[in-house]
Amino acid sequence: MIEFHSVTKRFPDGTLAVEDFSLVLPSRKTTVFVGSSGCGKTTLLRMINRMIDPTSGSIAIDGVDIASGSAVALRRSIGYVMQNSGLLPHRRVIDNVATVPLLKGVKKADAHAQAMELLDTVGLDRVLAYRYPSQLSGGQQQRVGVARGLAVNPNILLMDEPFGAVDPIVRDDLQQELLRLQHDLDKTVVFVTHDIDEAFLLGDQVVILEKGAQIAQVGTPKEILANPASDFVASFIGADRGKRRLAVDSSVARSGDDVVLVDGAGYVAGVIEAPGGVLPGAGAGVNTDSLARSVSNKTDQAGDA
Amino acid sequence: MNLFLDALNFLFDPANLAGSNGILSRLVDHLWYTGLSMAVAVVIGIPLGLLVGHTGRGRNAVVAVSSAARALPTLGLIFLIILYTGLGVGPLIVVLVILAVPPLLAGAYSGLEAVNRQTIDAARAIGMTEWQILLKVEMPLAMPLIFGGIRSATLQVIATATIAGYVGLTGLGRFLIEGLALRDYKLALAGAILVIALALCVDAILALAQRLVVPHGVARGLTRHTDESAAPTPRQHGRVSPAPSNP
Numbered sequence: 007m008i009e010f011h012s013v014t015k016r017f018p019d020g021t022l023a024v025e026d027f028s029l030v031l032p033s034r035k036t037t038v039f040v041g042s043s044g045c046g047k048t049t050l051l052r053m054i055n056r057m058i059d060p061t062s063g064s065i066a067i068d069g070v071d072i073a074s075g076s077a078v079a080l081r082r083s084i085g086y087v088m089q090n091s092g093l094l095p096h097r098r099v100i101d102n103v104a105t106v107p108l109l110k111g112v113k114k115a116d117a118h119a120q121a122m123e124l125l126d127t128v129g130l131d132r133v134l135a136y137r138y139p140s141q142l143s144g145g146q147q148q149r150v151g152v153a154r155g156l157a158v159n160p161n162i163l164l165m166d167e168p169f170g171a172v173d174p175i176v177r178d179d180l181q182q183e184l185l186r187l188q189h190d191l192d193k194t195v196v197f198v199t200h201d202i203d204e205a206f207l208l209g210d211q212v213v214i215l216e217k218g219a220q221i222a223q224v225g226t227p228k229e230i231l232a233n234p235a236s237d238f239v240a241s242f243i244g245a246d247r248g249k250r251r252l253a254v255d256s257s258v259a260r261s262g263d264d265v266v267l268v269d270g271a272g273y274v275a276g277v278i279e280a281p282g283g284v285l286p287g288a289g290a291g292v293n294t295d296s297l298a299r300s301v302s303n304k305t306d307q308a309g310d311a
Numbered sequence: 312m313n314l315f316l317d318a319l320n321f322l323f324d325p326a327n328l329a330g331s332n333g334i335l336s337r338l339v340d341h342l343w344y345t346g347l348s349m350a351v352a353v354v355i356g357i358p359l360g361l362l363v364g365h366t367g368r369g370r371n372a373v374v375a376v377s378s379a380a381r382a383l384p385t386l387g388l389i390f391l392i393i394l395y396t397g398l399g400v401g402p403l404i405v406v407l408v409i410l411a412v413p414p415l416l417a418g419a420y421s422g423l424e425a426v427n428r429q430t431i432d433a434a435r436a437i438g439m440t441e442w443q444i445l446l447k448v449e450m451p452l453a454m455p456l457i458f459g460g461i462r463s464a465t466l467q468v469i470a471t472a473t474i475a476g477y478v479g480l481t482g483l484g485r486f487l488i489e490g491l492a493l494r495d496y497k498l499a500l501a502g503a504i505l506v507i508a509l510a511l512c513v514d515a516i517l518a519l520a521q522r523l524v525v526p527h528g529v530a531r532g533l534t535r536h537t538d539e540s541a542a543p544t545p546r547q548h549g550r551v552s553p554a555p556s557n558p
Contacts, residue, residue: 057436082438092433096451096526106437138528154437 007033013063023049024219036195038209046219047198055084085155085163089170091147093139100135103153124153145176165197202243317497341482344472348407356412360419377413398479411464418460422453454525462517469510
């Protein structure tokens, strides 16, 4: 459990990055800080491993104030994964993964053996262990970054926009991989992103932040989607533009048992199963054709208004 | 051309090799002056350069002082020092150190400055101490430039150590100065050839050493890919609030 107690951070240049922030991040859950650039989300993350010290307030991990021990020891007990992997370019993949265990005095053979297992864990071929980071693709580098973050078997994993610099297909892959890892490993993950879809996909608890790390809303993705707390949240998650409100599109001829869904602006959002033309959960006799009619009427009216 | 052949004849005449005024003895002296000056200069210049590069403090002062030092006329300086201290190896070493420190400093601090800030930030974030960052991340990555400074300083010192001949010391410069004084130009040319050959040999040896010292991943120029693909980072965070060092 990570607790923020009225944490404020003012940088020497006067920027108030975080103002009076209080929140509890539950253990063994993924908490996602999401917000636009400059909202202070990365500052919040970096205060957990004391890369940034708060100007006032305190942070506690499992009830112990993090400022009480040494910063280096704290950082070695927390996994950290950053954008662009942050791997050491002059060390091979395996040495990168084993860096922190070696610093902590683990024997080289043991550290390397464990690093090899971690490569398996994050879905990397062991052949890559003896390459240099620059010989890997961006997605592979991020996987190595995750493996390095897990190398000390930390309870807490901090992830600072780890998938921000890879292409969408690889990002998708990495997100699924992280969900699988989290399912197996059960870490307390703190994840920072500006992508609300990523936040909803990965987060057990999603924290939407405004400038100065002011909490706009905290909740599960479902709670936030169902009840945006403010216009800001509605706009941020796209609810105000109808992006989250899906409807069956009647203009597309149905093939098979899937029907096409469109969002409020009329863009195609995906398909939904409707065996025999009946939507699951819709009461017997509700036919997609009539449903589509009523929904499309509604959007037409909205368009006219 | 005759002069050149005469000089070569002098160099390859075994009679000129041995003895206290022979080529070997003067070569050893020349190497001794060079080695001693470089040792002192490395002890002063590299740590200072690393300190400036790691902390980013005092950069302007270092640049100013080292450019001023580069502009000092070595020959004038050595006579000035001799006026105060008298003849000896001391004044020679002092001027050679003054000559060698600026390129060493420049190599060390520019090498550290060239290391990707994100790499350093990551090293700190995973729990390296400031010393470990310096020794295991910054220095290996800066090694090509640090070594470049060492090579360039060594060459300058070897070339300039010829002035030892002017101030009553030996070294290969002795042939040059004796040759000029006696209007024995083949001797002067032979001395010049010896200094050039020595400089080239030493540089070749250092080039080999550089390949051994520079880490594999850096030497292959493979760092560029990750460095350039790196998006601009919130650099201020690392800069503004450096982690408390805990060596």
